[in-house]
Amino acid sequence: MTCSExxxxxxxxxxxxxxxxxxxxxxxxxxxxxxxxxxxxTTRKTIEIYRSHEIYDLPSNLRERLxxxxxxxxxxxx
Amino acid sequence: xxxxxxxxxxxxxxxxxxxxxxxxxGDVSAxxxxxxxxxxxxxxxxxxxxxxxxxxxxVMQDAFLKAYEKLEQFQGNSKFYTWLVRIAVNESLMRxxxxxxxxxxxxxxxxxxxxxxxxxxxxxxxxxxxxNYNQSELAEILRKTIQGLPQxxxxxxxxRDVEGLSTEETAxxxxxxxxxxxxxxxxxRLQLRERLSRYFRRKxxxxx
Ligand SMILES: [Zn+2]
Numbered sequence: 001m002t003c004s005e006x007x008x009x010x011x012x013x014x015x016x017x018x019x020x021x022x023x024x025x026x027x028x029x030x031x032x033x034x035x036x037x038x039x040x041x042t043t044r045k046t047i048e049i050y051r052s053h054e055i056y057d058l059p060s061n062l063r064e065r066l067x068x069x070x071x072x073x074x075x076x077x078x
Numbered sequence: 079x080x081x082x083x084x085x086x087x088x089x090x091x092x093x094x095x096x097x098x099x100x101x102x103x104g105d106v107s108a109x110x111x112x113x114x115x116x117x118x119x120x121x122x123x124x125x126x127x128x129x130x131x132x133x134x135x136x137v138m139q140d141a142f143l144k145a146y147e148k149l150e151q152f153q154g155n156s157k158f159y160t161w162l163v164r165i166a167v168n169e170s171l172m173r174x175x176x177x178x179x180x181x182x183x184x185x186x187x188x189x190x191x192x193x194x195x196x197x198x199x200x201x202x203x204x205x206x207x208x209x210n211y212n213q214s215e216l217a218e219i220l221r222k223t224i225q226g227l228p229q230x231x232x233x234x235x236x237x238r239d240v241e242g243l244s245t246e247e248t249a250x251x252x253x254x255x256x257x258x259x260x261x262x263x264x265x266x267r268l269q270l271r272e273r274l275s276r277y278f279r280r281k282x283x284x285x286x
Contacts, residue, residue, distance in 0.1 A: 007197070011264045039197045039271070042278075046271040047239050049208065055220045056125035056134070058118050066135060070113055070142045075106055 001029040006036045094158040102149050113142050119241055120166045126236045127170035129225055137173050141166040164251045207278030223273045234259055235266035
């Protein structure tokens, strides 16, 4: 397996949607390829970091204001 | 103050279904519950697409009002959440078009770029890259980085990886094919990785 072939299957590996045979091939490639190992680990980290950090916070005063505006209009039947 | 108990477990029905039923029957407090459950997600998606705080506020209001109006049309065979996300995405794109009059805003156009497809920055990250930045610095890095992605990649990444939609749901929401979602997701992830590496790569000094 080449590095490009590995990268093409990177998402399936991360999302755990590869067959056991392909997984074995991928693992095999990883053992001998530090580049792909780094790419895999840092891509996983990239996803995790975006999942775990709120970058567009909704402050509670704004939230309450928007909420009140929405519900006022809904009560009027929009 | 809810007076009706939601019966869970019956056919493993999603709790939203009962709330939607009640809201349709005129129970505004049930809709209130749905708004509170998903307002952060809707606001976040709107921010990611419009990249503008005021637009995101408007989108959030418009999306929930539109969903309320269209509640009759909601089919129980899709999840309320993904249905709502589709409305929020459409409202966000509409808002963008208004702002950039004349300029086409589309998520369909495929962006031809090789960036990220062949990883170049191959330095490993320090074990805990977040440690080198405080919370607001980190948020700024993450914002700047994702804002630099092409729109069509960014939306796919946000829906799929941040908001947790499946590949199929993301495709349906954006009107894209499943292979298109997959190829954009891979490129989005690789480009973000490449760009974040500038900040998080292991420095010469801390190799140990
Ligand atoms: Zn490799």
